[in-house]
Amino acid sequence: MTTAPSLIDPLLMRQTMGRFATGVAVVTTEFDGVPHGMTVNSLTSVSLDPPLLLVCFNHGARSVEAVTTAGGFVVNVLSRRHQEIALRFARRGEDHFAGLGLEYEGHRVPVVPQALAHLECDLERTVEAGDHTVVFGAVTGVCTREGDPLGFYGGRFSDIVPHGQALDPWFF
Ligand SMILES: Cc1cc2nc3c(=O)[nH]c(=O)nc-3n(C[C@H](O)[C@H](O)[C@H](O)COP(=O)(O)O)c2cc1C
Numbered sequence: 001m002t003t004a005p006s007l008i009d010p011l012l013m014r015q016t017m018g019r020f021a022t023g024v025a026v027v028t029t030e031f032d033g034v035p036h037g038m039t040v041n042s043l044t045s046v047s048l049d050p051p052l053l054l055v056c057f058n059h060g061a062r063s064v065e066a067v068t069t070a071g072g073f074v075v076n077v078l079s080r081r082h083q084e085i086a087l088r089f090a091r092r093g094e095d096h097f098a099g100l101g102l103e104y105e106g107h108r109v110p111v112v113p114q115a116l117a118h119l120e121c122d123l124e125r126t127v128e129a130g131d132h133t134v135v136f137g138a139v140t141g142v143c144t145r146e147g148d149p150l151g152f153y154g155g156r157f158s159d160i161v162p163h164g165q166a167l168d169p170w171f172f
Pocket residue numbers: 024037038039040041042043056057058060061062063086087089090091092093094152
């Protein structure tokens with residue numbers, strides 16, 4: 001796919017998309033006995049039936065090769081207690097698991113303990129898009145726990161505070 005040269009500077013694009021508040025997750029995988037993990041906020045739910053999600057990996061990310069070669073990964077949705085974990089798994093070129101005990105909690109690959117959700121995925125497909133590889137995951141297992149989410153807004157970690165009212169379960 002060829003893309004026309006952009007009139008929008010990449011930094012302006014990042015700053016503008018930074019106005020879209022997100023949660024924060026770590027994608028973990030393991031290949032040849034070596035664990036890999038990376039902090040992401042490009043996580044998107046794609047389809048409910050079948051259950052599909054996507055994560056965008058920049059072309060410099062080491063984890064994308066591990067994810068595609070391993071053929072599977074877990075999305076760990078972080079709680080507000082996980083800011084250090086988010087920073088650890090965002091440091092470029094470092095061994096993100098150095099000094100961490102590996103916890104599997106029944107999954108095929110190491111997971112982040114106390115995450116608000118674990119979504120176990122088989123690699124469904126990858127799509128090259130601009131300077132990122134879009135990785136689609138077919139969700140094969142989920143578990144959730146109560147807690148406060150870690151948010152990301154304007155390039156900073158932030159809290160996500162619920163409003164009082166509950167939405168009808170069929171609001172979508
Ligand atoms: C809050 C936050 C969200 C991030 N989201 C993404 C993302 O969605 N995709 C991406 O490629 N990098 C993202 N990054 C940057 C990667 O975590 C970082 O480049 C990481 O070190 C790459 O892993 P590597 O060292 O294995 O290449 C994010 C960083 C932070 C702090």
